[in-house]
Amino acid sequence: MTATGTPTAGATLRLLDKADKEIVKLDRAVVGAVYKFQHDFRRNPESGGFHLKQLEGHDRLWSARVNREYRALLLRLGGDDWLLVGVKHRKHVYEHLDRLAYGINQVTGAIDYVDLQVVEEDVLRRGAPAPAAPQPPAEQPLFGEYSAEQLAGLGVAEPLIPVALKLTTDDELLGLAEYAPRHTAEVLLRLRDGVPYEQVREEVTEPVAVGPEERIDADDWQTAVDRSQAVVITDDESLQSILEERDFGRWKVFLHPTQEKLVRRAYSGPARVGGGPGTGKTIVALHRVRHLVDQLPPGHTKPVLFTTFNKNLAADLRARLLSLGGPETVARVDIVHVDQLATRVVTEADPGNTKRRIDDTQALREWRQMLVETGESRWDAEFLGDEWNQVILGQAVASRADYFRARRAGRGRSVSRAERAEIWQLAERFTQRLDVKGLETHRQIAERAAQLETARKAKIDARARQRDERGGLANIHVESGSGAWLRYRYRHIVVDEAQDLSAAHWKMLRAMVPARPDDLFLVGDTHQRIYDNQVTLGSLGVNIRGRSAKLTLSYRTTREILGSAIGLLEGTEYDDLDGGTEGLAGYRSVLHGLRPSLRGAANWDEELDFVVEQLQAWHDIPREAMAVCVPTNDMVAQVAQRLARRGIPHTQITPDGPRHNEGVHIGTMYRFKGLEYRRLIIAGVAEGLVPRSSVDAWEKTDRSRHKRELQRARSLLFVAATRARDALVITWNGEPSRFLRPLGTGRAAG
Numbered sequence: 001m002t003a004t005g006t007p008t009a010g011a012t013l014r015l016l017d018k019a020d021k022e023i024v025k026l027d028r029a030v031v032g033a034v035y036k037f038q039h040d041f042r043r044n045p046e047s048g049g050f051h052l053k054q055l056e057g058h059d060r061l062w063s064a065r066v067n068r069e070y071r072a073l074l075l076r077l078g079g080d081d082w083l084l085v086g087v088k089h090r091k092h093v094y095e096h097l098d099r100l101a102y103g104i105n106q107v108t109g110a111i112d113y114v115d116l117q118v119v120e121e122d123v124l125r126r127g128a129p130a131p132a133a134p135q136p137p138a139e140q141p142l143f144g145e146y147s148a149e150q151l152a153g154l155g156v157a158e159p160l161i162p163v164a165l166k167l168t169t170d171d172e173l174l175g176l177a178e179y180a181p182r183h184t185a186e187v188l189l190r191l192r193d194g195v196p197y198e199q200v201r202e203e204v205t206e207p208v209a210v211g212p213e214e215r216i217d218a219d220d221w222q223t224a225v226d227r228s229q230a231v232v233i234t235d236d237e238s239l240q241s242i243l244e245e246r247d248f249g250r251w252k253v254f255l256h257p258t259q260e261k262l263v264r265r266a267y268s269g270p271a272r273v274g275g276g277p278g279t280g281k282t283i284v285a286l287h288r289v290r291h292l293v294d295q296l297p298p299g300h301t302k303p304v305l306f307t308t309f310n311k312n313l314a315a316d317l318r319a320r321l322l323s324l325g326g327p328e329t330v331a332r333v334d335i336v337h338v339d340q341l342a343t344r345v346v347t348e349a350d351p352g353n354t355k356r357r358i359d360d361t362q363a364l365r366e367w368r369q370m371l372v373e374t375g376e377s378r379w380d381a382e383f384l385g386d387e388w389n390q391v392i393l394g395q396a397v398a399s400r401a402d403y404f405r406a407r408r409a410g411r412g413r414s415v416s417r418a419e420r421a422e423i424w425q426l427a428e429r430f431t432q433r434l435d436v437k438g439l440e441t442h443r444q445i446a447e448r449a450a451q452l453e454t455a456r457k458a459k460i461d462a463r464a465r466q467r468d469e470r471g472g473l474a475n476i477h478v479e480s481g482s483g484a485w486l487r488y489r490y491r492h493i494v495v496d497e498a499q500d501l502s503a504a505h506w507k508m509l510r511a512m513v514p515a516r517p518d519d520l521f522l523v524g525d526t527h528q529r530i531y532d533n534q535v536t537l538g539s540l541g542v543n544i545r546g547r548s549a550k551l552t553l554s555y556r557t558t559r560e561i562l563g564s565a566i567g568l569l570e571g572t573e574y575d576d577l578d579g580g581t582e583g584l585a586g587y588r589s590v591l592h593g594l595r596p597s598l599r600g601a602a603n604w605d606e607e608l609d610f611v612v613e614q615l616q617a618w619h620d621i622p623r624e625a626m627a628v629c630v631p632t633n634d635m636v637a638q639v640a641q642r643l644a645r646r647g648i649p650h651t652q653i654t655p656d657g658p659r660h661n662e663g664v665h666i667g668t669m670y671r672f673k674g675l676e677y678r679r680l681i682i683a684g685v686a687e688g689l690v691p692r693s694s695v696d697a698w699e700k701t702d703r704s705r706h707k708r709e710l711q712r713a714r715s716l717l718f719v720a721a722t723r724a725r726d727a728l729v730i731t732w733n734g735e736p737s738r739f740l741r742p743l744g745t746g747r748a749a750g
């Protein structure tokens with residue numbers, strides 16, 4: 001039947017999750033035709049050129065002409081509201097009409113669409129690209145112990161239940177998981193991972209199930225589409241960014257229900273969202289910021305602070321928030337990295353300060369020089385540097401007497417009273433030295449900022465008390481002399497990469513926002529902590545107890561990469577930012593791809609050749625979608641040189657981010673925090689470099705330091721490995737890093 005009726009002023013076109021994956025697999029020319037099609041279709045679906053036809057035997061499914069050869073398959077949700085579910089060659093559209101199945105899922109209330117022909121002919125036969133793991137005997141169904149009702153009860157798409165019950169190999173399952181609606185894939189993979197039925201119901205199904213108070217109406221497709229992973233195509237660019245998998249593809253418009261809840265919830269105090277790499281923590285933080293801004297009364301101030309660990313991450317957050325919420329949202333948010341914020345506070349208090357800022361490594365160099373110059377040999381620079389950072393600055397120790405009383409838990413080696421006196425003297429000399437040289441460390445600034453902000457908060461609170469006592473509008477707000485209103489700097493604070501902030505940072509942030517509902521919202525993963533800043537938030541006034549949640553589904557990495565990355569952490573324990581421990585239980589992915597490749601070379605020169613060969617083999621994707629990550633700055637330069645010689649465009653990742661947009665990105669592991677690439681090579685993963693040989697020197701002198709340093713080095717490799725979306729290659733020369741042993745490069749992990 002051809003569509004009839006008068007032309008309309010325009011239509012809504014949406015795209016169902018996974019349809020994009022099938023569309024991108026088509027020829028470039030067809031994809032181009034799809035762009036044009038959606039543009040024209042939105043303007044007038046009833047234009048004759050589309051030959052819009054309802055498919056025989058289907059009450060909601062229509063076909064429309066994309067070009068001479070291809071047809072779009074569309075579900076009519078109601079009126080002029082359409083859902084694009086697939087694009088097929090015209091020859092195949094009418095062949096198996098009875099194989100196209102769709103309906104409203106009775107558990108999730110979302111729309112499931114399945115082309116069983118594709119499942120049987122293409123998906124199941126295609127199998128997995130990776131060398132297969134040992135397979136169960138062919139006749140043993142993988143889900144034999146479950147009934148169709150049980151699978152339906154977990155929300156598996158009904159048309160796929162008979163298929164799922166027949167699966168006998170993991171390759172088939174992975175193929176199906178890639179094609180099936182995301183929730184179906186998650187349920188089946190979790191069951192196959194051996195997770196008990198009830199636990200799958202609790203962890204995977206319940207978060208997306210329609211609540212008992214809400215009825216699922218099998219005919220209400222418009223409500224169903226809102227519960228589905230579908231995006232509304234509002235302009236040509238939105239489709240393009242989804243199909244080209246650009247950064248702001250789907251997550252800008254679609255959040256998983258578990259993410260959505262965290263974004264919208266009202267919290268009675270500070271809240272924390274944890275979760276493994278790629279689970280969408282940053283995305284939740286971005287949406288949370290927009291949500292908070294949306295609740296603000298109109299105004300021109302910036303009552304929301306959005307902060308992260310370093311400069312290039314802050315720049316990235318700004319760009320993404322702009323894209324998510326537009327200039328109106330960004331106008332109400334102060335986006336600044338945490339050390340810059342501290343510097344601002346300190347400069348405000350002391351505008352004449354012209355000191356140069358140095359980091360921990362430069363500070364350590366100063367310690368070394370000072371010890372050489374003074375001929376001091378009883379203490380080593382690392383120990384003193386740590387003592388200064390963690391005990392003296394870390395606890396804001398201001399006097400010798402305070403230092404005698406300071407707690408030194410976790411410092412490994414105990415020190416006597418006489419030794420404390422010596423250390424204090426050296427620390428004083430060190431600060432004087434920095435002062436004379438016009439230097440200042442970021443840690444000093446953070447401590448100072450924390451003190452300034454704490455004092456400011458005390459003043460604000462005291463004045464509020466005075467006002468309450470006087471019972472009204474006393475003159476509480478004019479700061480002495482300046483005439484400025486003395487009040488809290490922010491109404492809400494959102495922190496990304498929370499695991500790397502120091503105690504001083506937290507003290508400063510805590511003092512910048514009044515303790516009220518929705519004051520602090522932090523996201524981070526302690527498995528990714530790469531700076532030596534372990535804190536207990538509760539002791540710093542940031543009480544997240546009872547307001548902590550975890551995301552577990554990775555949207556970035558494949559199951560294969562995720563499995564290897566988790567292997568890197570074998571046998572280690574991580575904290576939960578609040579004195580407890582935290583693991584990656586439940587951390588999973590429904591994405592599937594090649595196993596990471598591990599490759600040893602005879603020497604660095606040969607390893608560089610591997611890198612070049614690998615990059616050349618990846619000629620099918622843009623250069624900037626791939627990266628090379630190495631342990632040291634020297635190695636960055638050497639990789640860059642080799643790529644230049646072989647004519648491979650490249651760019652280095654600096655503290656401010658990549659120098660250019662074009663070319664393979666090269667950087668040290670530290671630079672990869674928070675980034676994401678389609679394909680990644682980590683080179684130089686050898687003993688002596690990962691971890692650095694200096695780390696083992698601590699084993700005899702300071703066991704706790706040794707443990708911490710090993711953990712940090714391991715986390716650094718974990719962060720690097722989890723930046724890869726589709727492919728990960730790890731290389732080394734000489735002896736492979738001990739961290740790789742669980743991945744099968746040598747003896748079992750010790």
Ligand SMILES: Nc1ncnc2c1ncn2[C@@H]1O[C@H](COP(=O)(O)OP(=O)(O)OP(=O)(O)O)[C@@H](O)[C@H]1O
Nearest residue numbers: 251254255256277278279280281282283555556674
């Ligand atoms: N609901 C979603 N749907 C689709 N993609 C998503 C969703 N949530 C997140 N992603 C994608 O997953 C990837 C990882 O997201 P994000 O960077 O927020 O994770 P993260 O937990 O902060 O990662 P990390 O801790 O490794 O830095 C991004 O490419 C993001 O676009």
